[in-house]
Amino acid sequence: MAGKACHAFASTTWFGLTQALDLMESLCRSIVAAFVFLDFSDGDVIDADAAVRASEAMAAELQSASQEERAAFIRTCEREAAAIRSTSGDARMARFIAELPLTTGLVGDGA
Numbered sequence: 001m002a003g004k005a006c007h008a009f010a011s012t013t014w015f016g017l018t019q020a021l022d023l024m025e026s027l028c029r030s031i032v033a034a035f036v037f038l039d040f041s042d043g044d045v046i047d048a049d050a051a052v053r054a055s056e057a058m059a060a061e062l063q064s065a066s067q068e069e070r071a072a073f074i075r076t077c078e079r080e081a082a083a084i085r086s087t088s089g090d091a092r093m094a095r096f097i098a099e100l101p102l103t104t105g106l107v108g109d110g111a
Helices: 001-039 048-063 067-087 091-098
Strands: none
Touching: 001 048, 001 067, 001 091, 067 091
């Protein structure tokens, strides 16, 4: 009986962890999409100064993220950049996304 209880607990814990990771990845994809929108939108869609301020505010929030959250964001950037390269071939956007961990200060000299 204890073995079944232990297995049920482990399965439930794994399921909860999987859900949390899926949610974190979804949130990271949303953040990436917001950065892309702010950087790639024309001035008639969003004021350039407002876009820069919003990007800087998002980067500041990311810098205060936990190591797990940072790792999820970095992983998501890598996956999204690879997906864009393979589907649309938009090298500029793929490069922008791949470099987000560096430009937001999550990796590199400022991290």
